Amino acid sequence: MTSNSVAPARLAAVIAAERDRYAARNPSSRVAAEAAMRHMPGGVPLHWMKDWGLPFPLAVASASGAEITDADGHVLADFCLGDTGAMFGHAPPPVVAAIRAAAGRGLTAMLPSLDAGPVGDLLADIFALPFWQTTQTASDANRAVIRWARAITGRPKILVFEGCYHGQVDDVFVTTDDEGRTALRPGLVGQVTDLTRTAVCVPFNDIAAAEAALAAGDIALVLTEPALTNTAMVLPAQGYLEALAAACRRAGTLLAIDETHTISTARGGYAKAHDLAPDFLVVGKPIAGGLSAAVFGFTERIEAGMRAVDAARPSGYSGIGTTLSGNMLALAAMRATLEEVMTQAAYDHMLGLSAVLAEGLAAAISAHALPWTVTRLGARAEIVFSPVPLADGRAAARSIDHDLEGALHLFLLNRDVMVTPFHNMTLVSPATTRGHVDRLVAVFAEALDTLHA
Missing domain, CATH: 3.40.640.10 (Type I PLP-dependent aspartate aminotransferase-like (Major domain))
Incomplete structure (x- = not known):
């Protein structure tokens, strides 16, 4: 078992299965990536766009409010929001x-x-x-x-x-x-x-x-x-x-x-x-x-x-x-x-819904008796692989498990939920709905069930 209570063999099996699932459900993104690779290393205009840990980049067809539609027509609830660039929703x-x-x-x-x-x-x-x-x-x-x-x-x-x-x-x-x-x-x-x-x-x-x-x-x-x-x-x-x-x-x-x-x-x-x-x-x-x-x-x-x-x-x-x-x-x-x-009404919505999201994630973690916490700052909530809140950057670095993090992110993405790729961070926008939040919490709980099966 790892320090995060997920067996290494089980983690590897889940990652392999989710990578296969991703490849099967995103043929148009694969074609787009291959076309971009002719002149863009990795098929992306910015190398950070490879940091999602995907078999090939996901191509965006459109983005509106709190949702992204990919090249294969999947509509994803977006809790990354351009790593905060679209914090107030896509295309307000x-x-x-x-x-x-x-x-x-x-x-x-x-x-x-x-x-x-x-x-x-x-x-x-x-x-x-x-x-x-x-x-x-x-x-x-x-x-x-x-x-x-x-x-x-x-x-x-x-x-x-x-x-x-x-x-x-x-x-x-x-x-x-x-x-x-x-x-x-x-x-x-x-x-x-x-x-x-x-x-x-x-x-x-x-x-x-x-x-x-x-x-x-x-x-x-x-x-x-x-x-x-x-x-x-x-x-x-x-x-x-x-x-x-x-x-x-x-x-x-x-x-x-x-x-x-x-x-x-x-x-x-x-x-x-x-x-x-x-x-x-x-x-x-x-x-x-x-x-x-x-x-x-x-x-x-x-x-x-x-x-x-x-x-x-x-x-x-x-x-x-x-x-x-x-x-x-x-x-x-x-x-x-x-x-x-950037109105007070927008923040009231974002902060209230982020609290609901944090509570839902924490409940799923508690149901599996995992030594993790959820840290929240306003409209931002993050799953932290530590039983106690982190005190400094060194403790934060020690808590990161890239393989487990990647497995969670890919599992979510394959079920139409997107979170920030760099760590387990979520962000709620004025366009985010309770339905989006409930979807994330449900798929996260499903991911925990799968990882601990």
Whole structure:
């Protein structure tokens, strides 16, 4: 038996049977994958799309609300939602209408559209920060925040937490080794610089470790998610984030909260809901209804610091920004999302239904007496292969069982339910129904029956 109480032989048999079932039910996706493989490695336009662990990629024919229709006509209840990019549902009608109307007026001009003022007002009101800039991705936003923090403070280093995820940002690709020292993350492609010279990594939920690192006086920025969400989910301990914010203030270090996943917590995000008052706030993925866009907000003090930096530096490229950032189409989609989609009513629905889902998953786990838990953060719920909630990124990494995880995901997918491929994460959208939730819970219980037969 494995640590998760599933016999290895049984697990292998279930995986083999589900891979055969997948291949038999998806002939059109196979044809599409073979066509794409002529010029796209693995048959996908982004290599992450191979991370589902499938015999060949699943091809999407259409996506609407909380459902995806694949190339073979199967309609799947989608609890992945583009790994949060479609958190408010696929193709929200207000966003689709805004895109259609805006597209005829031009897509990009490297000038602000008439939506810039209203979008700024909406961002300031929803997220409680007065100043904003737009980027194409949260990765871009985090890179900008890091540059500004270093420029404003004159300090070289940033601090991140073991198990964090902040996109494709070189500075954050660090972890800790067995002695607790900052080290490069394994598996990086083409890494040539020593990131440990400019980044410090400590365990999440360990305020003493963070305070010790900040005491050196050379850290410009602490960049953190309010909860670790790109590993097995780790929630902050009671009072931890408040203590971290206070430690940053004492050390003269700026604090950035990356809400790219935790925007699922509440309208305005985790930071607003918990009065964290960061110096910077980053929101990506769903901010424009699924269109490529992200934002970063900041305080009046930071805006003044930016102006001082600009006044003192030579003219020329700042190293911040890309040509298509803040384009006309993205701003139109963002305005529609903020005005008509990211509403309190939408969050009320999402949070209530996510609680029902978490309770159903937990009941199925309990019925099989498994040493697992369900961790929930707003509209996000995750099955964690641990009998107790996880405290830090190292514990989260130890809890992951990729084979078991893959078996569960494939079993669900073969029965028209989709969850996030990277771990056991589910996300509820405003378009998700009780029927979708009941289907996931029922198929999950069936999967447990099959794995333990």
